Amino acid sequence: MADFIQLLFNGLVTGSILAIAAVGVSIVYGVLKLVNFAAGDFLTLGAFVTVFLSVDRHVPFVVAIFVAMLTIAAISVALEFTIWRGLRKSKAGTLSLFLVATGVSLIVRQLILIIFGVGSRKFNVDQVKTYQFLGAQIAQAQLVVLIFASATIIGLGLLIAKSPIGKGMRAFSDNPSLASVAGVNVDRIILATWLISGLLTGLAGVFQGMVQGSFESTMGWMLLLPIFAAVVLGTIGDAYGALLGGFVLGLVMELSTWSIFFGGVPSSYKPVVAFATLALVLLVKPEGLLGYKARSI
Amino acid sequence: MEAFLQPGFWVFVLVMAGIYCIFALGLQVQYGLGGMMNFGHVGMMALSAYSVAILVITYGWNLYLAAFAGVVVAAFGGALLGLTTIRLRGDYFAIVSIAFSEIVRYVIQNSDNFTGGTRGSLAIPSKTGAFTSYTKTFEPVLTKVQDLLSPILGDVVNRDFAMLLIVWIVAGLLLLFVSRTQMTSWARVLRATREDDHVPSALGKNVFMFRLQALIFGSVIAGIAGVFWSLQFSILAPEDFQTIVTFYAWMILIMGGATRVKGVPVGALFFGFLYAGTRFFEFPPFTWFSSSERAYLRVIIIGLVLIILMIKRPQGVFGKREEMVLEQ
Amino acid sequence: MSTNNILEVENVSIAFGGLKAVNGASLTVERGTITSVIGPNGAGKTTLFNLVSGSLTADSGSIKLDGTSIEKLKPHQIAHLGLIRTFQGAKIIKRLSVLENIVLAGQNNPGEKLWRIMTPKVRRDYEEAAKEKAYGLLKEVGLESLSDSFAGILSGGQRKLLDLSRCLMADPKIMLLDEPFAGVNPALVERLLTVLNTIRAKHSLSFLLVEHDLETVMNISDKVVVMAQGQVIASGLPGSIYDNDVVVDAYLGSRKRNS
């Protein structure tokens, strides 16, 4: 039972991080029809910028986090102006967008290596302190992440449901031509999308770094597969679906290591579990958890 | 800088270009013909290369039989990927295919007793208990080719040169075979499915089966590339088969103009020289960086080239613009 | 039910979310006749086509093609049984040549099997015969001069003609045409109608047409089926439709009063 509580808790923590990152990827897809392969590496960059500021430059942790989030948002917006806008104008197809995004991802990862070095890094947060809860060991860092991530998710849900920007984003991803006819300011929606996605990605990176303890340049790439799995699971482009997909996958990944399931899956196989789950769901429901039916072949 | 002047280095570059040519040819069948955005292509190469090593080292198979089995395993990999994902939309397919190859790599990396894990093929448990090289029976073949050629061509002929010859002969044969298949009605149906699923299926074509065949065909070719990869390097490691390798193949395909088989070798040579050429950036600003940092810079340059290519010439260096336009 | 029916659709329904796009629709097509489905936009005509041709699977109901149940079959299997459809707006394969678009529709082409790369003669023989037949069909609609151009360059009207001859290449028993006359100028409508009549006489085919507008199909249809909001609200001889009160109220009403 204690095992179960422990894994459930771990699953919620992982799930909340996946959910935040997945929403960032999903809204970009919804509005721009772009599968952002660079998200994983931007996530890493967020963690590295934070560690650089807070540990190396002694900036207060919270301030460092905000600066890191803003950095990722700023880079995302800058890329919109330098790359994505032009590609959209020239009506680039899915493949072009894919390849350019992969190119960006490679460049960001190498830049992290050049700027911050190869070694693994750690935040100045207490990694040792744990609380007992129904027999489970709950690390302080995990608890902090879960609380702040939950707050972010609630805020995000409200933002998407209630704010004009959120409504515009949803209208635009449902039907771009109709939305622009209906007077939605397309350029503003796109910028807001990049901004929000960048902030979320940076934040998810910091959270993941805190939970993991130490991290290196490949952190984001390792997380990218589960993030994509969450996005697809929740139907690509659907922000609420991404939240749901994130939690479902977080729980499945952690609970799969539970020893009562044939001794449990080794924890290095967690990303494999994420994708096996996704493959199963897609076999049954090719359009994702919340998608419509449509069959062609 | 001396390496720049050494023929041996360029021979190596050409061997790699040949292996990449074969590898990218598999993508050409899948994307150029069938429009499938397979981003997990490297997974098939990994499956085949590791199968060769494991079958020879652990099970004591004959190398050539193992090579054949490696290609068959890659074909099964393609079938497995296809059966689960062909019905998915293009972007879903791309994501899931990446996942496929990453899962292959994770499994290789984490199955120490079977694949050697992070220590690579050197740690594959051998049948005899003693260290065995899986290429042992192939080296005499290379020596024989060398002995045949040295009297004619002189000093240039080394192990890699013999390999170069074999790889490119196979690449040439495969190119011929693939361009043959592209003139068949089979290929016509695939070209149609590339634009639209509904029309061909309303005309009685089982689009699923056509795509599956193209995927397996391409995977077989990737499997052949994997065999050569394993023969060329004699040592395999999980990090040889990262997603970036698939990305290089895409770069080759795009440079050559994705719908043209003839573009593939041109793209492969171009890529080979770009990749190797960036080693010789021994002037400022590159000299400001340490040699390990310059390895990162090389990937950055390749990433930049691809981005610029996609923005300025999406039809490829040698492709026709109209091909891309009609695609919209 | 009469065995002279090539197609029997009985009580089929499908819902998208809460929307019942087709709601218990039934119709029959008699062998060798033209049946037209008319109805306002959104009536469910295209969805009905998608159900019959297998692109969608009905939630309930049965569909029989020449006595065989097809409601569970996939589109390509239904095509093999001799039902060939067009799509609204004439979908052609832009990057294949006009001739190749037609050859594509040939059935039982041995060259479509990958292993036939080993038997070049069999492939070539079929291909030559198929090209000849395709060229003949192009001639029937007057597109032979364009046979080697990319289909992508064709005009809207030419695409519709190509679409028609492509269906014929498959030697169907029944053709389903989705709004073949929509967005076509009056001269071309005449032309298409003539072509249809010739085809019908020459190839002894059955047709199910979908049209938005009754007037166009009035003269060539043997039977008219009126749909509104997913349901068949009337069917009968073209002339009888004008006298049907339900139809007049639901669909024709405004226009009849105006004229």
Ligand SMILES: Nc1ncnc2c1ncn2[C@@H]1O[C@H](COP(=O)(O)OP(=O)(O)O)[C@@H](O)[C@H]1O
């Ligand atoms: N794949 C689908 N998903 C959701 N709604 C659909 C789908 N296809 C059609 N519909 C809806 O079903 C109704 C009937 O559409 P359709 O059959 O295209 O009408 P028609 O061809 O008679 O104009 C419309 O309200 C349409 O929006």
Ligand SMILES: [Mg+2]
């Ligand atoms: Mg319609």
